[in-house]
Amino acid sequence: MKAAAFKVRGAQVVVGDALDLAALTAAAHGVEHIISLVAVRRNHPQSYLAVNVDGPRFLGEAAKAVGAKSVVFVSDIGARLDPGLRYLTSRWMGEQELAKTGVPGTILRFSYVLAEEGGILDLFERSLIGPFAVIPGSGEAQFQPILREDAARCVVEAITRTDMLGKIVDLGGPEVTSYESMFDWFLTARGISKSKLKLPVGLLKPLATVMETLLRNPRITPDEVVTLQLPNVASGIDSVTTNFGFRASRPSVWALENWKQRSV
Numbered sequence: 313m314k315a316a317a318f319k320v321r322g323a324q325v326v327v328g329d330a331l332d333l334a335a336l337t338a339a340a341h342g343v344e345h346i347i348s349l350v351a352v353r354r355n356h357p358q359s360y361l362a363v364n365v366d367g368p369r370f371l372g373e374a375a376k377a378v379g380a381k382s383v384v385f386v387s388d389i390g391a392r393l394d395p396g397l398r399y400l401t402s403r404w405m406g407e408q409e410l411a412k413t414g415v416p417g418t419i420l421r422f423s424y425v426l427a428e429e430g431g432i433l434d435l436f437e438r439s440l441i442g443p444f445a446v447i448p449g450s451g452e453a454q455f456q457p458i459l460r461e462d463a464a465r466c467v468v469e470a471i472t473r474t475d476m477l478g479k480i481v482d483l484g485g486p487e488v489t490s491y492e493s494m495f496d497w498f499l500t501a502r503g504i505s506k507s508k509l510k511l512p513v514g515l516l517k518p519l520a521t522v523m524e525t526l527l528r529n530p531r532i533t534p535d536e537v538v539t540l541q542l543p544n545v546a547s548g549i550d551s552v553t554t555n556f557g558f559r560a561s562r563p564s565v566w567a568l569e570n571w572k573q574r575s576v
Contacts, residue, residue: 330367336374345471346375347384351406353399354533356524360402368406372413382477383417384470385410386463389456389482389544391421397542398535407480418476420466423484423544424494426563427460428570436498438531444509445499448516448532449541451492456484456545462552462560469556476555484546485560491540497564501571513537 315325328335330350340346348371352363368385375383391403407419424432439446466483470476492508499506511519517537523530552560 331362331370333370333373336370337377340374340378340380343378344381345384346371346380346382347386347467347471349386351386351403353536355398355535356528360398364399364402365405365409369409369413372410372415372417375415376413381416382471382474383410383415384467385417385419386467387419387421387480389421389423389484389546390539390542397539399539416477418470418473418478419480420470421480421482422458422463423456423482423546424458425460425463426457426567432457432494433498433571435532435536436495439495440504440506441531443506445495445504445506447492447495447508447510448537449510449513451490451495451510453491453541454488454543454545455491455494456488456549456551457494457563458483458485458552459561459563459566465558466552466556481551481555482546483551483555484544484549485552485563486549487562487564488545488549489564493564494567497567498571501568502573513541 315327318325326339328339330336348368350363350367350371352358352360371383371385385407387403387407388400390397390400391407392400393404394401410417410419426432439448462485463483470481495508498504516532517534520530520532520534520537524533548554550559552558
């Protein structure tokens with residue numbers, strides 16, 4: 313279905329393995345600019361090392377091999393070298409690996425990207441347990457979510473922005489809000505009235521460790537528990553306007569309509 317949706321919009325769809333250098337090079341042949349959205353948020357079934365670290369290196373090598381003019385690499389706000397943050401460390405290492413290849417590139421780091429499915433919405437749905445709507449930790453960490461369409465516009469416009477080559481740009485929407493407030497958008501949109509239960513990190517992290525060990529798809533992982541306690545905001549509330557000249561939409565308004573339960 314996804315491939316068909318791209319085809320009707322005029323895209324040429326090539327199926328391959330983003331971790332196969334030969335396949336990447338073949339797919340990139342004749343391409344001037346490359347956008348990379350490839351990453352995994354969990355260390356299973358594909359590992360952070362393979363996808364988030366080695367993947368960008370393969371991408372850069374393929375781009376150089378075909379003479380691509382630039383790469384736009386999508387990453388995450390908060391990417392850093394910190395052994396206590398496996399996901400964010402893997403994103404930082406991927407950025408470094410891409411840069412080492414020498415291919416001209418722009419790194420766009422986004423806060424949480426919101427859409428009608430996937431992403432943080434999956435976490436919210438997994439947080440509904442019995443009579444409770446569970447919040448990891450205090451729920452007070454600050455985020456700056458951005459809508460998928462606005463993020464996509466930034467990515468597309470970055471392709472021709474030669475002034476951004478070699479730069480890392482943090483981007484978020486026009487609202488700074490807490491994790492609990494975003495969760496409230498979801499609960500309100502779905503008409504859910506469960507009692508909210510805040511589980512302290514010290515209690516939830518060991519439980520998440522057990523779930524990650526025993527379950528193929530745990531409700532939450534230890535790394536997610538820790539990451540959700542960290543601020544995830546851009547350098548300013550107008551980061552999109554400053555860098556791309558348009559104003560992003562307000563996620564709080566969008567979510568109440570677009571996170572409603574869809575009929576199957």
